[in-house]
Amino acid sequence: MCRHLAFLGEPVALAELLLRPPHSLEHQSWAPRSQTSGVVNADGFGVGWWAEGDPVPARYRRAVPIWGDPSFADLARVVRTGALLAAVRGATLPGADGEAAAAPFAGDRRLFSHNGAVPGWPGPMGALAATLPAAELLALEARTDSAFLWALVLHRLRAGEAPEAALAGTAREAAEAAPGSRLDMLLTDGTAITAVTWGNSLSTLTGPDRVVVASEPYDDDPRWRPVPDRTVLTATRAGVALTPLEEHSP
Numbered sequence: 001m002c003r004h005l006a007f008l009g010e011p012v013a014l015a016e017l018l019l020r021p022p023h024s025l026e027h028q029s030w031a032p033r034s035q036t037s038g039v040v041n042a043d044g045f046g047v048g049w050w051a052e053g054d055p056v057p058a059r060y061r062r063a064v065p066i067w068g069d070p071s072f073a074d075l076a077r078v079v080r081t082g083a084l085l086a087a088v089r090g091a092t093l094p095g096a097d098g099e100a101a102a103a104p105f106a107g108d109r110r111l112f113s114h115n116g117a118v119p120g121w122p123g124p125m126g127a128l129a130a131t132l133p134a135a136e137l138l139a140l141e142a143r144t145d146s147a148f149l150w151a152l153v154l155h156r157l158r159a160g161e162a163p164e165a166a167l168a169g170t171a172r173e174a175a176e177a178a179p180g181s182r183l184d185m186l187l188t189d190g191t192a193i194t195a196v197t198w199g200n201s202l203s204t205l206t207g208p209d210r211v212v213v214a215s216e217p218y219d220d221d222p223r224w225r226p227v228p229d230r231t232v233l234t235a236t237r238a239g240v241a242l243t244p245l246e247e248h249s250p
Helices: 016-020 070-078 123-128 132-138 146-157 163-177
Strands: 004-011 045-049 059-064 080-089 106-107 110-117 182-188 193-197 201-208 208-216 232-234 239-242
Touching: 004 016, 004 070, 004 182, 004 193, 016 045, 016 070, 016 080, 016 182, 016 193, 045 208, 059 080, 059 182, 070 080, 070 146, 080 110, 106 146, 123 163, 146 163, 163 182, 163 193, 163 232, 182 208, 193 208, 201 232, 201 239, 208 232, 208 239
Parallel strands: none
Antiparallel strands: 004 080, 004 208, 045 059, 045 080, 106 110, 110 182, 182 193, 193 232, 201 208, 232 239
16 A cells, blocks of 8 residues: 655655655655555655656656665755645555665656555466467566556557546456456656556645645645545646446446
8 A cells, every 4th residue: 555646736856755744655654644555655755757848757766765775865955846746655564676666666757556456466466477479578667566556557648548447447447357456547747647546545636836635634724625536537727526336437
């Protein structure tokens, strides 16, 4: 299980979103309000962001807890961005993939993260793995359920599906293959955020200078709104649109 946050807005320091708020992603990694995603996320963290004028996002990922990397606080103090995706990781199973297993995952100028778990991983995913070309399986960044879900989503995107359909279709297929899966997913290209809720919490914050989509509110701003379960979300600087997952055709 993990916790994650995506942001679009006026450029801010990474620390303003991830470290300084009273219930920041760093704080959530060891003292979350919601227990649906477990309690401690100490198996790594990552942040991906866009620099002005560069369409390819940068990433900083580590296999240590976010509170255990003193260099990140210094980096987050000075790096500013108008678009990011960050996550703290609680591993589904122990593994040896190190920082490669930490979200966000990247491809085709997009960033992706997954909050949840596939029970029985990897066994139930055999049939879905067979739908991917061998080259795409070999290109997996890590041997984890989250990295595999990203491969499924990316395959759909490259086949021409819209982000909303790619996330919704992947969630349905994974849940059918492994009932009881938790499949909240975030996807962004730096101009829009797309998400699906399936088994875990998600909230949105909209304001004149930002839109944020996060596992949990990072402060007590009354503008935070919970996203219902089994919902597809699209967010831009103009606002947030919510659609029941059942309205997205398979």
